Amino acid sequence: MIGDLLLTWLSESGSGTIADFRARAAWLARTENLDLPEHSTGRWLRDTASLGHCEIDWKHGRWSVAPPVITRLPFAGGIAVLAGARRPRMIRALDASDIYTVHARRPGSEREIPAPCTIIIPYDRTSDLEESAEAIGATYSGCAAAEIASMLPPTTPTTPTAPPAYDSHFEQLSDCSPQNWRAASPRDPALPDGLYREQINGRWQYILRRGDTWCAADLSTGVFAELARRGDTVxxxxxxxxxxxxxxxxxxxxxxxxxxxxxxxxxxxxxxxxxxxxxxxxxxxxxxxxxxxxxxxxxxxxxxxxxx
Structure with a gap:
């Protein structure tokens, strides 16, 4: 499957640029006669990062693979999954061991790159996972979902930034669900509070206005800050x-x-x-x-x- 091949390539390469990844993913899709929409590579990267396989720096256009870990699923009846890099030597070690695994996939759209298969590892005791991780060169990380959730900080943007340039392409978020943006004037001295985006060197950058202050934001934190200001729940x-x-x-x-x-x-x-x-x-x-x-x-x- 293309998704598994791409994860293997990420694992062996270690890090790289998003532009290079997009080019390689598009080439691989053509070898399978797949006609993918332009956004599919970005969605695959986002999903793969959510699965814990890699980290993405969208601002600087780079990615890096995450170290391999075995993590428990919460309240899942003795089930763990393998996350992070999947280098061929680790997969060979997994196949050669007596560790029982299940490779599972969730059906997806034919016009999307499939996510890498989920490698499920059933267990009876925590010590089983620790031994399995050591056998394949991974780390046992406990329950990553619970640990990440316990450390999530408030996401409201607070870093001051410069106001928009007078001659920039400038828009305001008018509706959040679905997203709808409308043209605004950066020259307007009475701009209302809200989330705005400014096109700089062909890319959108997001800024939040609160009173007379502008704060830097990314799309996700900016949208949720605006939802909180409006009192909307999604x-x-x-x-x-x-x-x-x-x-x-x-x-x-x-x-x-x-x-x-x-x-x-x-x-x-x-x-x-x-x-x-x-x-x-x-x-x-x-x-x-x-x-x-x-x-x-x-x-x-x-x-x-x-x-x-």
């Missing part, structure tokens, strides 16, 4: 059943993209990238404990709705 959590309310489904509207760490905390609850509900235009994360869902929502300035 996050819901639905328990798996009336009798089992410990874990459930975390749902967020498409127009509000989650920051990378928040997405990773949710993805590592199941080991799979989010599903997308086309009719409701939502991203759906499975097997998310209520306390993790609450921590993620609180960090984003959201009041999480509980569905029945």
């Amino acid at each position: 996050i819901r959590w639905q328990p798996d059943s009336d009798r089992h309310g410990t874990t459930g489904t975390f749902i967020v509207d498409w127009g509000a993209p989650l920051p990378p760490l928040h997405s990773r905390a949710l993805v590592l609850c199941s080991g799979f990238a989010p599903r997308f509900g086309n009719a409701a235009e939502t991203a759906i994360y499975d097997n998310v404990p209520r306390d993790i869902a609450t921590r993620v929502a609180s960090s984003l300035g959201q009041t999480m709705q509980i569905s029945s």
Whole structure:
């Protein structure tokens, strides 16, 4: 599968530029006669980062592979997953060991690059995971989802930045879900509070206005800061059943993209990238404990709705 080949290439290369990755992914897709939309490479990188395989620096256009780890899934009945780099020698060591694994895939769109398969490792005791990690040259990381969620800081942008240039292409976010931007004038002295974007060297940069202050932002934190200012909620959590309310489904509207760490905390609850509900235009994360869902929502300035 293309997704697994790309992860192997990332693992062996170690780091590189996003532009180079896009070119290689497009070439590989053509060898399989796949006609992929332009955004598919960026979505694959985002999903792969959420799965804990790599880190992405969108601002500087670079990526780097993450070290291999075995991490427990929360409230999953003795299931862990392998995250991080998948160098061929580690996969050979895994195949040669007596570690029982399951390679699982979630069906996706034919017009998207499939995510790497999820390598599931059932276990009886924590010591089993520690021994498995040592045998293949990985690290046992505990429950990464819970640890990441416990450390999530508030995401409101606070770093002051310069106001927009008078002659720039400049727009204001008018609607969050779905996102809708409208033209604005950087020369207007009475611009209202809100999230704005300015095109610089062909790329959008996001800035938040609060009173007379401008703050630097990225799209995710900027959108959630604006949602908090407006008092809008785009996050819901639905328990798996009336009798089992410990874990459930975390749902967020498409127009509000989650920051990378928040997405990773949710993805590592199941080991799979989010599903997308086309009719409701939502991203759906499975097997998310209520306390993790609450921590993620609180960090984003959201009041999480509980569905029945």
